[in-house]
Amino acid sequence: MMISPAGGDGWHYSCVADILADEYKVILYDRRANARSTINNPQNFEISQQSRDAVAVLRAAGEEAASVFALSSGIES
Numbered sequence: 001m002m003i004s005p006a007g008g009d010g011w012h013y014s015c016v017a018d019i020l021a022d023e024y025k026v027i028l029y030d031r032r033a034n035a036r037s038t039i040n041n042p043q044n045f046e047i048s049q050q051s052r053d054a055v056a057v058l059r060a061a062g063e064e065a066a067s068v069f070a071l072s073s074g075i076e077s
Helices: 010-020 047-060 072-076
Strands: none
Touching: none
């Protein structure tokens, strides 16, 4: 799972994801209230909520665990 920095667009890691996808399942997503996220006006944007969002994305992808790469505020998620 690659969590994008502030701005939250999963596209930031698309080039690296394409390379890794030959050997790994790569999960990219747009963080809450960013880019293509369906929640455009978040009620809760705290780090704890962003962490729950990441877990929800992981589980929706059918995974229970992941290696995570993140930068900036993404690393706190």
